[in-house]
Amino acid sequence: MKTRVGIMGYGNLGRGVEAAIKQNPDMELVGVFTRRDPAAVTIQTEGVGVYKLDDCKTMQDDIDVMILCGGSAADLPWMSPEYAHFFNTVESFDTHADIPWHVDNVNASDIANDKTSIVSCGWDPGLFSVARVMTGAILPAGKAYTFWGKGVSQGHSDAVRQIPGVKDARQYTLPVQDVMDAIRGGAMPELTAGQMHTREVFVVCDDDVTEDDKADIVEDIKTMPAYFEDYNTTVHFITEEEMQRDHSGLPHGGFVIRSGGVGPDGKDKAVVEFSLNLDSNPEFTGSVLVACARACHRMNQEGSYGCKTMLDVPPAYYSPMSRDELLEKMM
Amino acid sequence: MKTRVGIMGYGNLGRGVEAAIKQNPDMELVGVFTRRDPAAVTIQTEGVGVYKLDDCKTMQDDIDVMILCGGSAADLPWMSPEYAHFFNTVESFDTHADIPWHVDNVNASDIANDKTSIVSCGWDPGLFSVARVMTGAILPAGKAYTFWGKGVSQGHSDAVRQIPGVKDARQYTLPVQDVMDAIRGGAMPELTAGQMHTREVFVVCDDDVTEDDKADIVEDIKTMPAYFEDYNTTVHFITEEEMQRDHSGLPHGGFVIRSGGVGPDGKDKAVVEFSLNLDSNPEFTGSVLVACARACHRMNQEGSYGCKTMLDVPPAYYSPMSRDELLEKMM
Structure with missing residues (x-):
């Protein structure tokens, strides 16, 4: 059973996430959501639709994790708490001083809806x-x-x-x-x-x-x-x-x-x-976000709700390998 | 409330663990356990006793985590499953190929006694x-x-x-x-x-x-x-x-x-x-074991029983800082 992923925002980071999903056979891109005219946005994955942002709200049953690829200044402060009502979310909010405040906001949405979010993913923070x-x-x-x-x-x-x-x-x-x-x-x-x-x-x-x-x-x-x-x-x-x-x-x-x-x-x-x-900074950050989406989906399936950061994630959760494989090959 | 630690085995690694405990104000050494004549072993921490190995079995209420500082060839294969009946344990079993088997053995003891162990801690494995x-x-x-x-x-x-x-x-x-x-x-x-x-x-x-x-x-x-x-x-x-x-x-x-x-x-x-x-390899490994002991105690307090490795530990659990402090200072 693949982890079904949505991408919200299709700039450099969104494209990096899309490329990373292709490298992970256990992950599947389900849709790209944009503020632009969807007809004007061409993506790299065949057979996957481009939709207006709020069309995602009708697709809750099709998406396990929404990866929010907005900017930290203008987008994520509202986007992350808003969409954490509807989805497990992963994003890369990187305004270090505002992270405690941001975590609280996203956590409130998650907890009210049995969702899991991992915020401030990437390399720094991350x-x-x-x-x-x-x-x-x-x-x-x-x-x-x-x-x-x-x-x-x-x-x-x-x-x-x-x-x-x-x-x-x-x-x-x-x-x-x-x-x-x-x-x-x-x-x-x-x-x-x-x-x-x-x-x-x-x-x-x-x-x-x-x-x-x-x-x-x-x-x-x-x-x-x-x-x-x-x-x-x-x-x-x-x-x-x-x-x-x-x-x-x-x-x-x-x-x-x-x-x-x-x-x-x-x-x-x-x-x-x-x-x-x-x-490429955005392509690597996209790769981190996809590994975090895998972890986010698992934590949600285990009933671990609320807003997390990478400090809360056991390393094994990022990996597609089973526990037995990890002990055998990676220790 | 400090994490109360016992050290089993007092060679280079045990001494490294002892030195690391001194650097962590939230950790406390409770006793050193040895196969040698306890009277012949001098340790560096004032007011702490040296005991025979199995004296520890009467000290279960005084020790939150036992750090097992035996060798991987002759000691840990029996020592870890044995003492995981009585204590949360942390150790550095490093025979890579035998880790899956070792984890199973220790896990059986942990699960039967509501204990938590973290095995194969250190730097490689770890x-x-x-x-x-x-x-x-x-x-x-x-x-x-x-x-x-x-x-x-x-x-x-x-x-x-x-x-x-x-x-x-x-x-x-x-x-x-x-x-x-x-x-x-x-x-x-x-x-x-x-x-x-x-x-x-x-x-x-x-x-x-x-x-x-x-x-x-x-x-x-x-x-x-x-x-x-x-x-x-x-x-x-x-x-x-x-x-x-x-x-x-x-x-x-x-x-x-x-x-x-x-x-x-x-x-x-x-x-x-x-x-x-x-x-110093053993002193650094001792420092890793002490951070793992903190994580082990927390996981046990949260009811997460069984045998873990560092792949199962969220990074925040190693740290003495609160969640708020981590979000504020370390992200």
């Missing part, structure tokens, strides 16, 4: 949260560091695009290698995000931009509060063709490194590291 | 199993590789010590760097353990060993079936003083790397890596 919690419990006399990159930050790219004279922009976040190596060696410094990362920006200018204007653009970027002012930032001006050729992907990645002391007086070092290197 | 299962579920179109080292293999060191003329020996397992880098780059070759690792052996000879004898020892090591014959092995002869000075620790570590394809036709690469670098 896999990185799991790594931080497990390594934190194992090495209490230690310190964890999260590095992001090398990868594209869409929020920072968008912020640069707002500057007058900028036609297009791509921002990469990079971890500082020396700092990372020191931590791997057991150092436990106090660090700001700006000391752990640098930023690199590629900019395409409007046609009428002068050299003086470019100097202003560099200044505007480097001094932008919150986004750039606390970071060592490098700006490159490139052509539209170069942008298209060299910067059209959405790579990302990162590292969670926890270093701590074990043994008598914590005198012996232990360093645990979890890292990702991704050609 | 954390590495979790990494293999989670990354396998997320990247089904991929391949996982487990590398061990650089670290001391006690089994291989013992095997060399059996060779006539060898007074002492230490064997290090090392991952092959080039192979690891190729996999990090997305390659998915078929590899044997011997292609992924080299072995380095340090030998102290008996006083009467000649140069010819040394050549025989090298030959005996390099051709030893199962242990060395399939590996590129280097042998160094050193003095007793050098052994003492440079090789008295028990460092270890390793890497689980899964590389896979995501997106349409799996054309985009994703590489996930989990790694450890440990000054």
Whole structure:
């Protein structure tokens, strides 16, 4: 019996989820739900329909888990509590500070309807949260560091695009290698995000931009509060063709490194590291969401209702393997 | 209310567990249980008694979780099913092929007595199993590789010590760097353990060993079936003083790397890596066991009885933090 999945929202992440479902023979795509005109949306899976968002409400018996592929700023704060009334849901809400509030909202819908949701799935929050919690419990006399990159930050790219004279922009976040190596060696410094990362920006200018204007653009970027002012930032001006050729992907990645002391007086070092290197951030996140959908369906079938995060999910629940197979092949 | 822990077996691992308990304010050591004469065993925790093994059976009301620190070959196969009649237990059984059989044995004791056990805890099996299962579920179109080292293999060191003329020996397992880098780059070759690792052996000879004898020892090591014959092995002869000075620790570590394809036709690469670098293998394993003891106690309090592995444990259960704290600080 396959897990029957719906996808709500068909942008980069929704397409990543669709591709991941194809890789999992125990999962089946049942429908894609969109705010656009369904007739104008072409999907990659033959024989599967595209519907308006609220058409899903008539399809509750056909869908085991709805994967919500909206954005964290404008979509998921209302979408997740709303559709958790009707479906088990999985999503990737990633505004870290608002997660407690979001979990409460979604939980209320779940509990009222015997549904299960797993929110804030993906890699950070998600896999990185799991790594931080497990390594934190194992090495209490230690310190964890999260590095992001090398990868594209869409929020920072968008912020640069707002500057007058900028036609297009791509921002990469990079971890500082020396700092990372020191931590791997057991150092436990106090660090700001700006000391752990640098930023690199590629900019395409409007046609009428002068050299003086470019100097202003560099200044505007480097001094932008919150986004750039606390970071060592490098700006490159490139052509539209170069942008298209060299910067059209959405790579990302990162590292969670926890270093701590074990043994008598914590005198012996232990360093645990979890890292990702991704050609495509949304496609990988889609793959995580599909594994979470499998877990969500199982937890619901077992009567474990309410809003969860990946911190609440036993690893075995993500896997298509039986318990016997896992013990035999994966331990 | 602290989790009250007993330690059964007081070798390197038992001492590692004791040190880890001291680092966790919510855990308390209640007693150490030994097959030796308790009067001859000195422990590091003031005010805690040392007892004969079966004295524990009169202390069931005082101990929430018994951590079994015996060996996988001779101790845990009988010790774990025996003491799971009386206690929630946590241990580090690491004979991979026998894990399904061992889980069944321990489970029978647990279920008959409303107890919970978590077996095969540590890093491999344990954390590495979790990494293999989670990354396998997320990247089904991929391949996982487990590398061990650089670290001391006690089994291989013992095997060399059996060779006539060898007074002492230490064997290090090392991952092959080039192979690891190729996999990090997305390659998915078929590899044997011997292609992924080299072995380095340090030998102290008996006083009467000649140069010819040394050549025989090298030959005996390099051709030893199962242990060395399939590996590129280097042998160094050193003095007793050098052994003492440079090789008295028990460092270890390793890497689980899964590389896979995501997106349409799996054309985009994703590489996930989990790694450890440990000054002391038994002390780190002891720290994992203590986090597992916390999880074991909780699962038992919730009525989740039977024999589990780390694949069955939600990450939050390892942590001393409340759910609210985890959502606020760790996601």
